[in-house]
Amino acid sequence: LDAGYLARATTRLETSDPPTIANILEAFPWEKRLQIWQLLTPQTKGAVLIELNEEVQDGLIAESLPENLVKTVSGLDIDDLADLYERLPEKVRAAVLQAMDERRRQRFEAVRRYPDDTAGGLMDVDAVAVRGDATLDTVLRYLRRIRRQQGELPEHMDAIIVVDRASRYIGMLSLSDLVSLEENRTVSEVMRAELSPIPALASAKRVARLFEDYDLLSAPVVDEDNKLIGRITVDDVVDVIREEADRALMSAAGLEEESDIFAPIVTSAKRRAVWLGINLINAFLAAWVIEQFEGSIERLVVLAVLMPIVASMGGIAGTQTLTLVIRGIALDQIGPGNIRRILGKELGVITINALLFAFMIATTMMIWHQDSNLALVFSSALAINLLNGAMAGAVIPFVLYKLGIDPALAGGVVLMATTDALGFFTFLGLATFFLL
Amino acid sequence: LDAGYLARATTRLETSDPPTIANILEAFPWEKRLQIWQLLTPQTKGAVLIELNEEVQDGLIAESLPENLVKTVSGLDIDDLADLYERLPEKVRAAVLQAMDERRRQRFEAVRRYPDDTAGGLMDVDAVAVRGDATLDTVLRYLRRIRRQQGELPEHMDAIIVVDRASRYIGMLSLSDLVSLEENRTVSEVMRAELSPIPALASAKRVARLFEDYDLLSAPVVDEDNKLIGRITVDDVVDVIREEADRALMSAAGLEEESDIFAPIVTSAKRRAVWLGINLINAFLAAWVIEQFEGSIERLVVLAVLMPIVASMGGIAGTQTLTLVIRGIALDQIGPGNIRRILGKELGVITINALLFAFMIATTMMIWHQDSNLALVFSSALAINLLNGAMAGAVIPFVLYKLGIDPALAGGVVLMATTDALGFFTFLGLATFFLL
CATH class of the missing domain: 1.10.357.20 (SLC41 divalent cation transporters, integral membrane domain)
Incomplete structure (x- = not known):
């Protein structure tokens, strides 16, 4: 039976994406987990690692050689890396910081400034912001330029954040409006200003409630001076909601910490x-x-x-x-x-x-x-x-x-x-x- | 104490949006709920109604005059209306159907064809679809035309669905790509085809897992012939996840049905x-x-x-x-x-x-x-x-x-x-x- 399961798992592995691989890993006991883990490329390892529950993450981190670990985590998005960072060995942390360029390090520090369970801890720092006096046409040209220069735009971008001269939040321009309104209109004419930005220290639970109640896809995060420092996307909020629900169920049986079914x-x-x-x-x-x-x-x-x-x-x-x-x-x-x-x-x-x-x-x-x-x-x-x-x-x-x-x-x-x-x-x- | 609470609630009500009003209603016993309900305009009533839990919905539906109810629900989005429809009195249902134009009725019937807890029951039928041989420039002009004609694009549109001649799903064009790539490229060159469309009969639970695992914002829904029939957006999935978690907690205490804290x-x-x-x-x-x-x-x-x-x-x-x-x-x-x-x-x-x-x-x-x-x-x-x-x-x-x-x-x-x-x-x- 077991051999059959492993064979099937291996077949699935070859054609699988990170969330599926993470799920397979969690369903296996430790000796098999390590066998599977060895088969993955460093890049896949990184993508799989962030999908795993913390306990399994810790186990795999402990089992990995520092130099392999550096390769595994260096390619991660900044917010994912920030989540993992505290649990990496000291040596690996130093090497990872070392390998960052100045811009990446600054953005990394910005995320790490806030606790995990706050809006600041959840946010991405790669928000695209424009000024209210730009025309839609200018915005489109600006986006094409970023894309040419950086090869990509931030993930899950459904809206562009509108700020004033001092980087203070003033509204959102949805991509849907950007693509469907006349190009000569200005951003401030068509932006939506009703959504209040989320303070960086708002609790993750409060963020989840806001996203649920107002059906948000993304929201701007601001510091105490109302300055834009990042944005939260709904995919991170979905994880918060799931974890919160999971914790409620588990803690009723005194199991709040235990999420690995194959913990030692x-x-x-x-x-x-x-x-x-x-x-x-x-x-x-x-x-x-x-x-x-x-x-x-x-x-x-x-x-x-x-x-x-x-x-x-x-x-x-x-x-x-x-x-x-x-x-x-x-x-x-x-x-x-x-x-x-x-x-x-x-x-x-x-x-x-x-x-x-x-x-x-x-x-x-x-x-x-x-x-x-x-x-x-x-x-x-x-x-x-x-x-x-x-x-x-x-x-x-x-x-x-x-x-x-x-x-x-x-x-x-x-x-x-x-x-x-x-x-x-x-x-x-x-x-x-x-x-x- | 009570009078103070009502006074504060009324103040909040005047400046509140539907999710907040729904939450206030759920926190009050029935006699106060009805007082508050009377203060709302038909349009607000509709928006509030869909945010309430089913038990409170049923109570308010039972307390409303049929003609008021028709006004309340007629303005709702099709998927929201489909969720409520079965619980409306026969007379109201007939009047609501009567008031629909042919196009709206067809789309309404398409949603109602599938059970509530399937992808088909969750989907919106207002998906914007384009063909693969169009250029991005053509797509932009097409979107502007829809916007001019209909006054708005579908809510929460982060991507446009790409279909072939027979309306079969072939890929997704994200708005983010649309706004940042050169306008003379064709849709099929830049679309992403890795995401499999969701079959209309997939369970809501399965849909939620897909959205979580692949961090989706929206996904196409197809019928048995792979024909595009709608799309699911992440805001509906968030509701599914929350309800699922809620049910798990409540059912452990034998309370699965009871969500109104002020049920009779x-x-x-x-x-x-x-x-x-x-x-x-x-x-x-x-x-x-x-x-x-x-x-x-x-x-x-x-x-x-x-x-x-x-x-x-x-x-x-x-x-x-x-x-x-x-x-x-x-x-x-x-x-x-x-x-x-x-x-x-x-x-x-x-x-x-x-x-x-x-x-x-x-x-x-x-x-x-x-x-x-x-x-x-x-x-x-x-x-x-x-x-x-x-x-x-x-x-x-x-x-x-x-x-x-x-x-x-x-x-x-x-x-x-x-x-x-x-x-x-x-x-x-x-x-x-x-x-x-």
Whole structure:
């Protein structure tokens, strides 16, 4: 089976482009990854490297000879190189800087000045800018000249940025307007000025929201003086959106860092041990609650049978509310202004379900154990823990935000700790009070 | 507080664009939504409507008078209208069709021919196409003529599609090349032919992957005969990516359909009751397993204290593997070719952690209960259930796929059922056998 897969992969490799090769590499364990990696030319290696997830990148960087690495990364676009740069060995960094001409180095430094997760970190510095008093005809001639001199225009150029004498942003001239309007009109007559430029320190998340809401293909990035320093193109934004979504999914299982499915076993085991350890503390907390009622369980063993139902149902109800609230906060739809209404709604929803399930459960218990007191205690505890869960699910994200902890990462754990401990306590407490 | 929020919202509304207004509407409960909605002009209503989530759309459609609705949607772009169309009342649909001229109706029908979640459903039908033998100069004149006649070019046009005599796709001419190469060259000399056109029936997910991997801004869509029928632009793809990610997050909590945080309470309660009900069945299954060991618990009540720890730790370990595997399958990185290696790796990771936690737990138990037999049974059961969890997490997604069930929706539930039942069974079974 394995040999067949490798054979097929090799065939695919020969006719494949970098994103496909990157995907193939990620689907193989390390020994095969290295075999495949050796088959690639330095230029392909560079193009593949930037498509890989960070963990696989790091592995391949560690396995490459410095001189090969220099060849691999030297041809990269400046923004791609800036993303990789920090993770290259010192020696390679020096050689790469050395090999840059003055213009490339300046542009490289401009990108590196801003953190990765800001507009400045995402931007390309190769924006083409023109002045408002130029005619379209002049712009066309200017573009043809750049093309002749540099052999190419910036990638993904859908618009040209219009600046004033001091390089301050004033508008955008779309290529679509440039090619379809009369050539003797001036840029400032036909440019669009409604789009505000993006400040270099705006967060990547905010940039993604702007691109989504306004269906942008590219946007200008400016520094504190409104001076044009680069542009962001939608392809980089798509990556931000995908990574953000990926992180939300992974972090709910305590896996935020782990993106390589073939990370070394010991590395993976260490990371996951942390999460298992945190949850073990939770589980012992719940066990401690149960231990307080050992006497009750000894006298009425059916309590042990039913108590996990109360705890787990609270967890489920809580997870639903938690998920909705975390999502609402992320989308800016839930905030201090309407949290009380959200609480009110969630309370309404869970009250209906608490009554419904309490009734169902009470009926079931009457059939199963013919004990109306037990039925009453069990269904009351379940209803109360459903309420606990929903309230905890609504409140926990806000508390975690206040504490500076990402609710997507820690929300589930804190919720489970709450619903387990409260669930056991409510049920065993009520049972001790009313049944014994 | 509330009045202040509404006042601020109204101020924002007056100066806001459709995406912002949509976001404000989603953040308010229904009575306020309707107040705000009444303030908008028909044209703004249309632009806002397409930005809202489906549930809020449906609500506003239900609240609008048919004649107002016709005004609201008539001005929409064809692809936006096609998305909404099925959810409009019969009467409104007829009136909207009636109001279309022949050309618009034909294009509308072309989009509606394909399901929403395919390339055909995503495409715009307003692609500008030219023939390969035209010169760039001719193309420029052609674009200026369209612009003069129709007042505008298609939105988000970064490239022109090149077709042959029979309208079959042969390549793309980027506007960037059009504006920067010599005007006397022909289209076929300078066009790019490497990009394969997207078949109309390709899934939206596949389209999103193509756009991401190849950093596309737009791509041509063709029918079965390779004839050009439209183009997809990246802004629609961004929406697909966001919705896909959103669905994955929500469905893990059984919330896939629920995107309106202010859905009517009874509607929300009904939906969530389904999920609570499914989980209740799980919980009762686990309770049934415990009941089989009532006698053992009666004789050794500490079993009741410890058993939730075994069950929940298995669930945590399983969730980690499950999340990685579901994600790997979605990214095409896990398949029949390497599943055995994934299983092997996950088995390795969990074996290390099982040994680690078994040792820690055994030590803790010796301190807590000074009972080496109990420590041995408890830590063995915990180790075994961690293995159960990891194996279940790796296998369940494949089984669900085979059964045609979305693992993102059902994976967590099935996993929990497995790790709870097996966890209680292993621990109570071992305890009964060795300790009693």
